[in-house]
Amino acid sequence: MKNIEIAKIFERIADALEIKGENKFKIIAYRNAAKALSDLTEDISEIYEKGKLLEIPGIGEGIAKKIEEYLKTGRMKKYEEAVSGIPEGLFELLNIPNLGPKTIKLAYESLKVENLQQLLEVINNGSLEKLPMMGKKKVENIKEGIKEYLEKKGEKRRFPIGVVEKVVEYFVSELKNNKFVENIEVAGSYRRHCETVGDIDILVVGKEGGKIIEHFTSLPNVSKVLSKGDTKGSIIDNELNIQIDLRVVDEKSFGSALQYFTGSKAHNIKLRGIAKDLGYKLSEYGIFKEEEYICGRDEIEVYEKLGLVFIPPELREDRGEIELALKGKIPSLVQLKDIKGDLHIHSNYSDGFDDIETIASYGISLGYEYIGIADHSMSVKYAGGLEEERILKQIEEIENLNKKLKNIKILKGSEVDILKDGSLDFKDEILKKLDFVIAAIHQGFKKNVTERMIDAMDNPYVKIIAHPTGRLLSGREGYDVNIEKVMEKASEKNIFLEINSYYDRLDLNEINAKMAKEMGIKLIINTDAHNIKMMNDIKYGVYIARRAWLNKDDIVNTRNLKDFINLLKNG
Ligand SMILES: [Zn+2]
Ligand SMILES: [Zn+2]
The missing domain is CATH 3.30.460.10 (Beta Polymerase, domain 2)
Known part of the structure; x- marks a missing residue:
């Protein structure tokens, strides 16, 4: 019986419409339909065969059409449309007492909260409280609600x-x-x-x-x-x-x-x-x-x-x-103090918070010899991806800063999107002006990801693949990717695979990072920082590297500036 399956889809549509702040009556209609379907004792497919969908109380014409579409094709366009653009983790938040869809939407849009962990984070760092219409009291109530929710859920959770x-x-x-x-x-x-x-x-x-x-x-x-x-x-x-x-x-x-x-x-x-x-x-x-x-x-x-x-x-x-x-032969593992630079940092040119000079100064305070700015490319509109004109301006700004700053070198880079057709989001004329190019998937997670990554690695300017599996610990499965094939290509082309240190990503994970080493691939530990505080996350990447048995030589950003630039150019 597909009854429950379809009921769940309607529930999810209603949830999605709530988060999107759409018409109340539509939402109620989907909830009613979901309820009607889960109460049914007869198989919905049979009712449909008999042409009696409209006789079910709570099912109107629009809903009946969608049931028909799903039974015939196994898909529901309305569902795909409704959930598109909403991160999976937001749906869980709807179960939290004292937290309404409006607040969820606000937290998502203003603070990029995509799941429970991130919500806890913006509560703890005070940024949720500061949003318009929020305030201390409201946030206290949400905190209570989360507690209640977790207690009721009762399962033992693991946290990053x-x-x-x-x-x-x-x-x-x-x-x-x-x-x-x-x-x-x-x-x-x-x-x-x-x-x-x-x-x-x-x-x-x-x-x-x-x-x-x-x-x-x-x-x-x-x-x-x-x-x-x-x-x-x-x-x-x-x-x-x-x-x-x-x-x-x-x-x-x-x-x-x-x-x-x-x-x-x-x-x-x-x-x-x-x-x-x-x-x-x-x-x-x-x-x-x-x-x-x-x-x-x-x-x-x-x-x-x-x-x-x-x-x-x-x-x-x-x-x-x-x-x-x-046998007295424990490997000497890479250490935090070995890291000489961080190449995946977003500035306020795209969706980062800080300007490039601030980032550079923070890099100095971490003892780095170099940092790399890698903002998003043009098609990542939701994250303020840079148009060609803007990246050219950024290149100029970095060149000027490098003349001014003595203790650190800023490398010019980009986190270039691998588009759905496998091409890169910037032309080679732009890419060749950069010191390094990180290629990344942010769209089409299930669409020929392996082939697209392999194509991207054929571009002579691409040197790093960001977050190669796309998983999030908070509950996103990641890309539909054959990571071994990606590694084969990376090893052939001397591409560095990233260990993304953001604690919700940790991607590559320890198992994959170990496999990469065994395949002779060099790794790079980056933070993907969107503000300078996040540059401290580098330690989580180092932890993964250590759990993957990696030593200093396996990690390219343990090299000093001169050797690192050499590696970028030649190997
Ligand atoms: Zn990315
Ligand atoms: Zn990034």
Whole structure:
């Protein structure tokens, strides 16, 4: 029966029309039709065959036509039209109490809020409150609504690490202020720098465990206390509704507890096996021989006692790291301080917030030798894509700034759209005036994406492919792309694939980034920053690179300016 399927489509149309602020009666008509269809006991196809669609209460002529269209063709033009241009994540927001479609529309249009995480973000940074007709009280109500919604939903969510980080920083800094706390570390998937985190584990060493736990569980950002004792407290925080466990451990066990609670499970199981073979027992309390405590104060010591060199938390997934560590051969992973520049930055020429000089100064403060401006190209109208005239003006402005600025080089680039027919959004005459070209898909996600990317890589000016799979952690599946084919071409043409550091993207992800390395492809870690603060997101890209076992040489923007420019030109 297609009844529920079609009912859902009508619901979605109604939702879309609400977000778009269209006629109320139309919306009601679709909702009624949806209700009528889900209440039906008879198969809608059969009713249609009998020519009796109009006899269903709540189904008028217009709706009946759409049902017919769907039953005949498997598609509904009205549906495609209604949802086009509305990001998937906005629909979820309609379920939040105290948050109406008008506000959703406002947040989407003024602040580019496309999903729940981004909504939480604009609430927390105060920008939603500042919008016309919003204000503190209204935003407080929305916050309540989100809490209610998440509680009702009840499922355990995982959040991008960049979202969780703010919560972690709050609790850690509060605990550091506690005079009884002597040492503190965050363990778990957060420490392994996984792309998403489901709950937070904090370990502290300190006297008066009970008082530390009391302090923790009574902090203002706690919404619920699950348990509290002298050595452990568990709470739910009031921003993400994420569970946080705090454990007070003995100084003698701090290293082994950190190792134990950092995981992963698979890594720990293997490690315990190795301990056993050596006649030891490994637990969160330390390494023991019979009942005798051997060590546990320090994590490095724990690994050494078991015959392994230290394994960075990002690698602890039982993907071969233990075998290597036993031979003393852990790869030296790329570090944040190795990054010398960021090539994917949007300025206020397109949909970025800051002017180029501000971006350059911020780059200097990050210790960069170069930055690259890569605004959108002409056809990306919704993001203020640059017409030819504007990019020529931008090139001139950058050349002038480069004469003026001493400590950083601004590279002239563009994030050029790969159009639906596979051609690029700027002519070669424009592209050749630039220092680098990043090609990207922002339209036609399901349309010959592999072929279009491959075509783009044949253009002699294209050097980088941005966010190669297009996925968003907040729930967009990404392009319909054969990433291996794209990699084959990238390797043949010496194209750099991007690790996009925006925490909702992290694209390439760790698996693909590792595969790229194995195929001999060089990667570039970029932020896709739309304001200077976002340039700090580079660390999330570095995390992905580390989880993908990449070293400094695998990442092109660890090169100094001279070598980097050479790479852009020759290889
Ligand atoms: Zn892009
Ligand atoms: Zn971009």
